[in-house]
Amino acid sequence: MQNFLLSMLIASKLCRKSTQLGFLPQNPFLAFNSFTCKTYSQLREDSFTVSYLIDSCGLSPKAAIHASKSVRLENPDKPNSVLSLLRNYGFSEIQLSKIVKRRATLLVANPEKILLPKMKFFLSIGISNTDLPKILVSNPQFLTRSLNKCIIPRYRVLKSILFNDEEVAQTIKLGNWCFTNLRMDNIVSNVKLLREVGVPQRSISLLVTGYPDVAFFKHAKFGEAVKTVLGMGFDPLKSSFITAINVLGKLKQPVWESRLKTFERWGWSREVALSTFKKFPFCMLTSEEKIGKVMHFLVKEMGYTSEDIAHIPNVLTLSLEKRIIPRCSVVQTLKSKHLVKNDMRLGGFILLSEKQFSECFVSRLETTLMVR
Template sequence: MFGFICSRQQLLLTYRRTQLGFIQKNAFFLVKSFTSKGLFQYEDKQQEGKPSFTVSYLINSCGLSPKSAILASKIVDLENPDRPDSVRNLLKENGFTNIQITTIVRRRPQLLLADPGKILLPKIEFLRSIGLSSSELPKIITMCPELLRRSLNQHLIPCYNFLKSVLLEDDKVITTLKRSSRAFLNSVVDNMVPNIELLREIGAPQSTISLLVTNYPDMAFIKHGRFDMALQEVREMGFDPSKSAFVLALQVILKVKKPKWESKLEVYKRWGWSKDVAFLAFKRAPQCMLVSEEKICKAMDFLVNQMGFSSEDIARNPIVILLSLKKRIIPRCSVVQILQANGFLKNDISSSTILLPNEKRFLDKYVIKFLDHAPQLMNVYRAQIELLDVEIQSAKI
């Protein structure tokens, strides 16, 4: 009996200890959870109620969204409005709009701490001195605000001097800068200098070099080893360095990787082009290998299946694949179909004959000339153009 009582007391004691442990353990987690959650909520409320000066300034003075301002505040810490105000005022005085300033600050908030007179103004004055107009300057810097962070004497001026030595004219240097403002960010010594020297070694004339640098500056700045390999490949294909097609082919080889190249060949093969035919088309218009597979199929479907041009005809004039289906191909072909239906035009006309001339020449030869016999031609042509405008406006809405 005594043993039973002791055993019972022990069981009660063990149970109470277990319950107490459970309560203490849960109380710990409850306190911890409450403390952590409460702390975070308190900090959040503090942040929401009292944003830092940096975040407030970026939102209220620079026009950044709260999210962008918080991200920018991790990069730059503003103690007072004096320096950033002077930076913004300098930009406004040089023709930058509020939207452009907002874009620049969002992309490179560090510029708000730059010395306006010693760091920023000399670079702005330099870019203006080489020929950038008052409207071009803000656009280029907005697209690439990193220009204002590069050293004037150690980077921007040497880059300009080399480009000027290659292109010879300020206008072409400006064109290069407008087409790729990042051209002024790359090191000319590491890649562009040896790339240009290599072109000269193979006999490329000034016109070829100028075409490459002015129209495809990113290609001119590409890593030298890759540039060298592409150059050799283009030469082995038989392209003449003195012709513009050489530069176009070089651009394609540098842009299109082998799997994509093979995929494009398969698409053309489905439209009846053998590898040899595709290669001849590439030599005539290298850009035909830059066109998306979807555009290739849409253009070929319309020209071959709806207009009746042969696949061989397109291969002889592959540049027509590059033309806009809605802006050029369909409006002109609509006119041609009316002329053929009324017997004014033969059915064996080449696609290039109607698609390659400029608009004035096309209208004179295929529209105005036949207005007396087919007065609906101009309406048909303009209806197609207007339909495109309606589609564009609808897309914007």
């Protein structure tokens, strides 16, 4: 009878925490009925686990109840040592809460044998104290995978491709999911193909560190992108070759064709569109809505031709509200006062840095307004 009453008390406590979020029925007898298959000891551990996840890890009651399905804590000793280790390696309380929410089983890992060696390894290859918590929160699998059987062998493959730890660290930082989940033989085959067509090491490093998701593509898909880029006339010795592979690898064929049709509607022939892609491949990643808005403003309202834009396609990636419209307004005002040439090219002011534009145009306008 005593055990029955204690079990009822624990079930009621769990119920009170969860009913705030509508997770369990408010009646503790109904809650207890759902736990009848559990022993008193299990109920007690469940209650402690949920309380610990809320009080020590900062999880919400709903998140704590969900996380308690994957881990059961008997006492605070081991989870306290895990949290202490993570704090010593720069984890904030918010980061601790996030990583526990995503991988609660880390709380029962051996901090000295399982977690600490991995933390030391990542720091040893150049990952900073600031970046390490961000990487591990983003991908807790780093702390659950074997150091000797998974992480170090994969690191060695990247090191053989990139040759220095700084670039390996950058790849892990940007492509941590690729590093732990995708097959390494793909990146090895992809890099081998690039070397066969004459791509220099600096461009290979650009691909792996800058676009790791593309570097890890399945080899057949990657090979198609390389073949297409070569067919378009890109020079393997230039970095634009890698940029084009990145863009083509991310765009499905129907989307690619739709982008071309969008440009055609604004007066570009297919040849002009492809030539523009060679000049600035990122223009094809611009959404059709953004292309339409920029083209409409520059062509319909400002009087530039679509050919003017084809000469500087990177304008399509600039912010319409924060850069294009304000700068055009300043230049139009200066034109109206005959302070700049009426036939000034778009590239003559739209691509300047903020400092250059301010010195060349804004200060001139301010001076004029002050004189008046």
